Amino acid sequence: MSARTLYDKLWDAHLVQQRDDGSALIYIDRHIVHEVTSPQAFEGLRLAGRKPWRVDSVLATPDHNVPTTVKERASGISGIEDPVSLIQVQTLDDNCDEFGIVEYKINDQRQGIVHVIGPESGACLPGMTIVCGDSHTATNGALGALAHGIGTSEVEHVLATQTLVAKKMKNMLIRVDGELADGVTPKDVVLAIIAKIGTAGGTGYAVEFGGDVFRAMSMEGRMTVCNMAIEAGARAGMVAVDDITIDYVKDRAYAPKGEVWERAVEAWRDLKSDEGAHFDEVVVLNGADIMPQVSWGTSPEMVVGVHDNVPDPAAESDAVKREGMKRALEYMGLNAGQPIADIKLDRVFIGSCTNSRIEDIRAAAEVVKGRQKADSVKQAMVVPGSGLVKAQAEAEGLDKIFVEAGFEWREPGCSMCLAMNADKLGAGEHCASTSNRNFEGRQGYGGRTHLVSPAMAAAAGVAGHFVDVREFVRT
């Protein structure tokens, strides 16, 4: 057989039927469900009198709408103050009960952001096809899996048929060579990649992240990178399996055990691109060139290094791009040429499926330790990605570090990443956020989001403006 990429292998292994017109039916191993994109799918099943094909392949949890204050969470679902959110979370519970789907309910310790609980529980494994009605499903690609977001009609389709109608994407390799400088994190790597290829650079591609930097990166770091593949336009991002992957998966709740584990590991060892496999596109970055990144605009490609200045639209030759930059500066209330370090923050948000795992929380805590939130920062909140992450952080005493520094320690959920619950920005407020989207209004109407790593967000919360976390921790 000719040399294949990791994506080729995953595709081939899941192909149920290839059609003449290029479309195909691919088998889905794991389906993760949350409250926002599923109600209409369940309704569709009911109307058509259909049942889930393989109900035990599905795992559900509410995350987008759940409140993150201890007070609102204390009494479970009935404590949700927003009546519309309450209906949505209640609807998920009802649907899961009706169809017999396992759900980590609101106050289950295993509840959390869909893309955090998948790998954490071992429900998502190497070599799987994984879908969820959410574009950041690519996070799971870090396991060496084919994972991508789907729409609600497709949620219904997968529930009913265990398959997806798909067309094979093209292969892209994004290689980051060498080593990262100290204090440069996976978040900075992925922001630098998006800055380089643009928000549509990966459209139509399945992206494999390769090279020394990814080989050396932890699983959680790889998840941060794959999570944002969609911000570069790619539905799926993935990393080849190695010892780091296998060590991560071992002993997780749903991971195979005993003899089956041995067989699985043997199969997983092949989940990498063969020598000489063909990629339609190869992008190369040098790890050492990547600086801590800060987004200045309203698109995840509008990113510069922390020591840079806000770019000048006048220097942009493409007219459509130039207009976009001008509009972004106006929305963000920034001036061309202004140093990034001069941007003052009103709020800080550490959380989201991009950066809410234990390593992220540790990195932020390390910066905050023994320091105080700047008075000018109205609020700095830390929202763990799941109940288990929260428990782990508390066992390590990290919650206390935050609270002593004037940061808020919250209950798990999506929170201010998309502001569907009460956690949001006011109009005109600048926020250092570890989330993945800085679109207009994303974190609240008129809110101004700056995407950064957890350590950078923590440092900005202490300083009150952006600083290079590497210089900051030395002072």
Next chain:
Amino acid sequence: MKPFTQVTGVVAPMDRANVDTDMIIPKQFLKSIKRTGFGKNLFDELRYLDVGQPDQDCSGRPLNEDFPLNQARYQGAEILLTRKNFGCGSSREHAPWALDDYGFRCIIAPSFADIFYNNCFKNGLLPLVLSEEIVEQLFQQMYQTEGYQLTVDLQNQQVITPEGQAFDFEIDEFRKHCLLNGLDDIGLTLEQADAIKAYEAKRRETAPWLFDAVKN
């Protein structure tokens, strides 16, 4: 799903690149558990001057008169003309639902984000790709002509201007077939149930761990 064969309709502009799904339908409206009723909140933050709430009556809200969809000449538009990478961002199907509910049948752009593109077809909406040059030309003509209309002929894969100029476009055979006939994907796939079962049986032997149940 309603079939899409041929549409002749007024063209409205969304003259910017990278229109994201948060812009198409802001998140507060995602709390609905229904598929319909999103049209009045399409492009909510651009269309109205206040902040929209779910389940709100929009008839008395202050309008942004500069926004094309609020202008008399674009009323009743069925075709949206826009720039590169339309629909980027989240997987929310509420975006095509909102466009459809508003009355759009077709969106013309030089490129679309993948998930959004896919979602359109599930809802009888045609995302249609034309080159940047042609899109630019259509923008010029539309701005110059009040009540500018285009005809989109899916069977023949052509966009036809009022002067009779025709531009060909590409589309997958399978998607075209489903759209022309208004076919439900799930019903079609279930016709292949035997193939799915055969795949499962084989796979269970080689990779049994993939079939372990998610248990509580």
